[in-house]
Structure formats: structure tokens, C-alpha cells
Amino acid sequence: MESRSIRLAVIPGDGIGTEVVAEGLKVLEAVGPKFDLTHYDLGADRYARTGEVLPDSVLQELRGYDAILLGAVGDPRKVPPGLLERDLLLRIRFEFDHYVNLRPVKLLPGVETPLADTPAENIDIVVVREGTESLYAGTGGAMRKGTPYEVATQESINTAYGVERVVRFAFAKAQTRPRKKLTLVHKTNVLTFAGDLWQRTFDRVAEEYPEVTTDYVHIDAATMFFVSQPERFDVIVTDNLFGDIITDLGAAVAGGIGLAASGNINPEGAAPSMFEPVHGSAPDIAGQNKADPTATILSVAMLLDHLGLNQEAARVEQAVADDIVERLAGWGSRTTHEIGDDIAARVSG
Amino acid sequence: MESRSIRLAVIPGDGIGTEVVAEGLKVLEAVGPKFDLTHYDLGADRYARTGEVLPDSVLQELRGYDAILLGAVGDPRKVPPGLLERDLLLRIRFEFDHYVNLRPVKLLPGVETPLADTPAENIDIVVVREGTESLYAGTGGAMRKGTPYEVATQESINTAYGVERVVRFAFAKAQTRPRKKLTLVHKTNVLTFAGDLWQRTFDRVAEEYPEVTTDYVHIDAATMFFVSQPERFDVIVTDNLFGDIITDLGAAVAGGIGLAASGNINPEGAAPSMFEPVHGSAPDIAGQNKADPTATILSVAMLLDHLGLNQEAARVEQAVADDIVERLAGWGSRTTHEIGDDIAARVSG
Ligand SMILES: CC(C)[C@H](C(=O)O)[C@@H](O)C(=O)O
Ligand SMILES: CC(C)[C@H](C(=O)O)[C@@H](O)C(=O)O
Numbered sequence A, B: 001m002e003s004r005s006i007r008l009a010v011i012p013g014d015g016i017g018t019e020v021v022a023e024g025l026k027v028l029e030a031v032g033p034k035f036d037l038t039h040y041d042l043g044a045d046r047y048a049r050t051g052e053v054l055p056d057s058v059l060q061e062l063r064g065y066d067a068i069l070l071g072a073v074g075d076p077r078k079v080p081p082g083l084l085e086r087d088l089l090l091r092i093r094f095e096f097d098h099y100v101n102l103r104p105v106k107l108l109p110g111v112e113t114p115l116a117d118t119p120a121e122n123i124d125i126v127v128v129r130e131g132t133e134s135l136y137a138g139t140g141g142a143m144r145k146g147t148p149y150e151v152a153t154q155e156s157i158n159t160a161y162g163v164e165r166v167v168r169f170a171f172a173k174a175q176t177r178p179r180k181k182l183t184l185v186h187k188t189n190v191l192t193f194a195g196d197l198w199q200r201t202f203d204r205v206a207e208e209y210p211e212v213t214t215d216y217v218h219i220d221a222a223t224m225f226f227v228s229q230p231e232r233f234d235v236i237v238t239d240n241l242f243g244d245i246i247t248d249l250g251a252a253v254a255g256g257i258g259l260a261a262s263g264n265i266n267p268e269g270a271a272p273s274m275f276e277p278v279h280g281s282a283p284d285i286a287g288q289n290k291a292d293p294t295a296t297i298l299s300v301a302m303l304l305d306h307l308g309l310n311q312e313a314a315r316v317e318q319a320v321a322d323d324i325v326e327r328l329a330g331w332g333s334r335t336t337h338e339i340g341d342d343i344a345a346r347v348s349g
Helices: A016-030 A044-050 A056-062 A083-095 A160-175 A192-206 A219-228 A240-253 A294-306 A310-328 A336-348 B016-031 B044-050 B056-062 B083-095 B160-175 B192-206 B219-228 B240-253 B294-306 B310-328 B336-348
Strands: A006-013 A035-039 A067-072 A100-106 A124-130 A140-143 A151-159 A181-186 A213-218 A235-238 A261-265 A273-277 B006-013 B035-039 B067-072 B100-106 B124-130 B140-143 B151-159 B181-186 B213-218 B235-238 B261-265 B273-277
Touching: A006 A016, A016 A035, A016 A067, A016 A294, A016 A336, A044 A083, A056 A083, A067 A294, A100 A240, A100 A294, A124 A160, A124 A240, A140 B192, A151 A160, A151 A192, A151 B192, A160 A181, A160 A192, A160 A235, A181 A192, A181 A219, A181 A240, A192 A213, A192 B140, A192 B151, A213 A219, A219 A240, A219 B240, A235 A240, A240 B219, A261 A294, A273 A294, A294 A310, A294 A336, A310 A336, B006 B016, B016 B035, B016 B067, B016 B294, B016 B310, B016 B336, B044 B083, B056 B083, B067 B083, B067 B294, B100 B240, B100 B294, B124 B160, B124 B240, B151 B160, B151 B192, B160 B181, B160 B192, B160 B235, B181 B192, B181 B219, B181 B240, B192 B213, B213 B219, B219 B240, B235 B240, B261 B294, B273 B294, B294 B310, B294 B336, B310 B336
Parallel strands: A006 A035, A006 A067, A067 A273, A124 A235, A181 A213, A181 A235, B006 B035, B006 B067, B067 B273, B124 B235, B181 B213, B181 B235
Antiparallel strands: A100 A124, A100 A261, A140 A151, A151 B151, A261 A273, B100 B124, B100 B261, B140 B151, B261 B273
């Protein structure tokens, strides 16, 4: 166990973000190692109050932490749609070069999946989503806006540098898994320039990993296989947009967005990595103590793992798994706090 | 019923394409109206033999038909991946300005869906996919190719002209449906320029359709709803790429790619529309008389409908629905021919 305390920046954000982060921190405290927490009030309230989203000074400060825990941002009553997502969430991902967006898609035993006849072991996928390129570059524009002759463009920018590093991460990850299988998901038959770069890079790096079985699936077919043959996948590497789509679908088949965790990772540690549930701020159920904090708690496990606290991460994961089996055994529905308390008790007990 | 005969160009293509088209034509013959058929041997064989994909003269000839029926193209042993898809399939879609790619996602009673506890009536969606713009424009490029400094781009091009016409088609379609609901699917929070054009156009046209309920869902969330709440959707309008992805997922939830039909439509009739199953040429099962021709037969129904032969279209659809109920009643597995024969018999009987 580490002896110096770990510096963690906490951005609860909006809506259920603040509620689920509170439970995540409860579990973090229960698991042992000392964390120095600093809360940042970024999100819709701050924007409504001050017009600020992410001041440069705050971004600079965030750089100094060992990691960031984020809840969710966005509130349609206080801020235009998309603004916080872009200027806060995506800005941090880009500024901190979170080129690996790591999203496990794993059906835990006892969790209900919308797929018929699917044993839990059939859904155990890790999606390595590229986090800094492709259509997320934000480049493009509109000309003759508002006229019948308007042209609006978006550009997908892909670099050898950006593709190779995430592909390497994915191969290394596949190498550590029992099945050692890596699937590239793209749309090479239509996105020929970008697809060609991805495919060539993938094939070249594959030569260094002779034990890893490789495969290629188009994004359209991949969505089909996610529901008809999820066992086809072990590790997936894909671009930012396709990764966005496939991980939401993955969350749905693995029991819902209430359980889906993610890490925005800078593997070299050049900047802090950021962990967050895949779900949003859900204004419709905010403040009702009924959001499921499990996705955040699993994101805390990813955070622990990233910081090298592997045993602690494993304890949190085990506590979640055990908690879910109990849910099966017929517990009534619990509040956000109760779920957090129950998992925290398992972790420390 | 029409009295002059209808001129139909038939492109069976490769692999199971030829097998399923034969059954589609069997049903077309059984349904009554006289069709003048001309077969075109386009596809992998022609390419392997002559290096030709779609000669300009053939494209010109195709313009003269009332409609086109296509099976599937592609054969990895004879032609580089993606080549026929782009230079034949997408080329026809673009040259004939098939700006509506119409794809029903409907669970027929008796068909098994991979989704648990989903009554057939919950999955009854029509996807109106734009067919000529966005990332399918094919523009982009690569610089410093093959070096560590390579940059590969793809451009999504969207025009007011292109977006408005497909949005109008979708509103008109929604207006004819009992639920009268239209959902725009896009990724407006990230693809801000294109998304803004789509959203503004959608909102503007909506004013002309006060009876149509409108909704917006991000593509990532839409994939989730396709498996968790498909009843949320009635008609969907979306761009070319998102439509590609969501309709494959739709095919999977509505019982598989063996049943998914599509129409590439030029609503003004400025060029012939083309009907095709969503599935590919499936080289692995080609020549074994075991492909399901139902998707092609349902594409024939769409073709009849497009030509104004609505009663004939309805008869084909009914025959397929009845055939599927029989499958439920425990028929053994039938060959491609047998399924075609059975449905043709129902249509003429
Ligand atoms: C909120 C949005 C910008 C974000 C994305 O598209 O990456 C979200 O969908 C996600 O997956 O984290
Ligand atoms: C073959 C391919 C180019 C095509 C597409 O992407 O449109 C196919 O997936 C489809 O959906 O018809």
C-alpha cells in the first residue's frame, strides 16, 4: 500500500453526478489508502452563476492531481445542450491527452441483460476507444448558413501517431487476457483513408504480438454481433466515434447504463487520468436518491487499478459483484445511499 | 393493375446474391403483373474476368429501367474488399441520387428476436436513412502516407438541400403511420456543424407537420434504446453513417439479417430506385441452397409498393408473414428454393 497520500480532484458535476460521486467516495474511503480530495464545482450551476465552464487556471490546477473522478455534467435548464460536454468533458480529454478511453463491457453474474439466453460469461469485452481524434477533432464548418445553399462539414482527423499508440495499448491489453483476441472495429469499406490507416497500423503492430488472435469487423456488423454473438469479442480497438456508439450499446447489453464504468486514460501519466460513469446527469431523476451509484463505484475501481492499487481495485470489484448477487436474492429496491453503504461495508468488512 | 409491362433490371451479384434473387423473382412472377426482366452480370466474376465493375455504358442503360433489384456483391477471393461496394453499390446510389434509403425494422409475429420479453408489436420502426451525403461523400485523403507522420482525413459533407429533402420524406412518412412519431438520430453534441444543420432543418419542417410528434436521440443512446426500449421509436430519420449502423442493429433485433429488406429510393423518379436485402454476399454459405431469401422477397414487396402496385406488395408481405407463422409451427429447416416456392405458392394461391 502507498504511504504518501494520493491527490484526487473530484468533479461531481450536475444532477445525479453529485449523488453517485458521493457514494463512490464513500467506497474509496472504505477501501483504505489515504486520498487527499479536492472538490471542483464545475458544471451547470457554475456556468449559470458565472458564465464559466472550465477556466484555464482550473485546468492548470487539475494537471497537478494524481487522478480525477467525475460524475456527470449537463442540465438543460441552465446551459445550452452540448456546451458542457464539449467545453468541459471533451476539453479535459483533449488537453490531458486521454487517448485511451477504456470501457469494460462485462455482464456480472446476476445482472439482467435484455438479451435472451445469454450466460454472463458470453459478455466480457474490453473496448479500447481512441479518445482524442477522428470526428471528435471538432474541425469543420458551415457556409451559407441558414440559406437553402448551406453546406456543413465535419472532419475526421486521424494520425499515425494517434492511431498507433492506442492500437499498441489494445494489443498489450489483449495479451493479458485469457482469450488474447483483439478485434478492430471500423468502417474501412467507406472511410477508406482513415480505415486504411487504422488497418495498416493494426496489421503492423499485430506482428509484434504473435499470440494475439486478430479480427476485423465493420461497425455496422459489430452492433449486430453485440446482440447476436457478443462472445465473439474479447478486446476491441476502435476510433472515437465508433467507440462512443458501441460502448453505449455495450452498456445496454451488459445490464444498463447504471453499471457502465469508464476511464479516460493517459497511459504515460503525462497528465492525470479521469474516471467517470458512462451515464449522464439524468436531470429527470436528479435529487431523488434513486440513481444507481454502481457505475461510479466501478469507475473508482478502475481509478485504483490505474494508480497501481490493484488489490484495492479487486476488492471494490468483488464487493460490487457480491452486492449484485444479493440484489438477485430479492432485495427490495435500495436508494443511492443504501447501495453505496452496502458496497462500502463489504469493502471494509 | 398496370397494363404495359414494367422494365426491371436485375443484378444478382455474387455469392448468395444470385440464389436469393432467383427466389425473389419467383415471387415476383407469382404475384401477377408482367415484368420485363433484364439480367446484368455485374459483380466479382465480371471484375475477375474483365477488370470492369460498372461501365459507364451499363450505368446509362440502367437509367432506362423502372426499377432495379440487386442481390449482393463482393467475393474476397476475386476482388479487393470494399471495391464493389464502393464502385458498384454506392456508385449507383449516388449516380441515381437515391437520397432515401428506406429500411423497415419490424419484428414479424413468430420471428425470434435476441431480445428477451419483447412482443412483436414493440419493434415496428421505419428508418429513413439519408443515402447520398455525410461521410459517404468519399472525400478526404492521406498525407505522408506510410510514415509515422501520416494524417488521414474523411469529410462529412451535409447540405441544406440534401438534408431537407430526406427530412421532408421522413415527416411525410411519419404522417401516414398510426403513431405519427418522428425521431431525429444524430450526434449533435459532437458533430456540431452537421448536427446543427440537421436539427434546424428538422425543427423547421416540423412546423408543417403539427400532427407529428418529434423527438431527438443521440446515436449512442439510440443503440441503447434499440435493445432496451425499441417501442420508443416509430419513424427515424438520420444521416448516412448513423443509418448504416442503426439499421444493422435493427436487423439483428428484428430477427436477423435474413429478413431485413431495403429500398434505395429516388422519390421523384428521376432515376430508377434500387431494392436489395440488407445482407451481403456471404461467400461462406454461397452455393449451398441454404440462404434465407426472405429479405429479398420483402425487398420485392418494397419494389412493388414503390411502383404503385400496393395490393401486390401487400400480398407478398402477407405471404411472408404467413410463411413465418408456419415456421413457428415447427417446419424443419427449408432450403432457399423451398422457402421461395412456399412463399410464391401463397402469393399466387
Ligand atoms: C457527452 C458526450 C460528448 C460523450 C462522448 O460522445 O464521448 C459521451 O457520450 C461519452 O460517451 O462519454
Ligand atoms: C456495403 C456497404 C458499403 C453498405 C453501406 O455502408 O451502406 C452496407 O453496409 C449497407 O448498409 O447497405
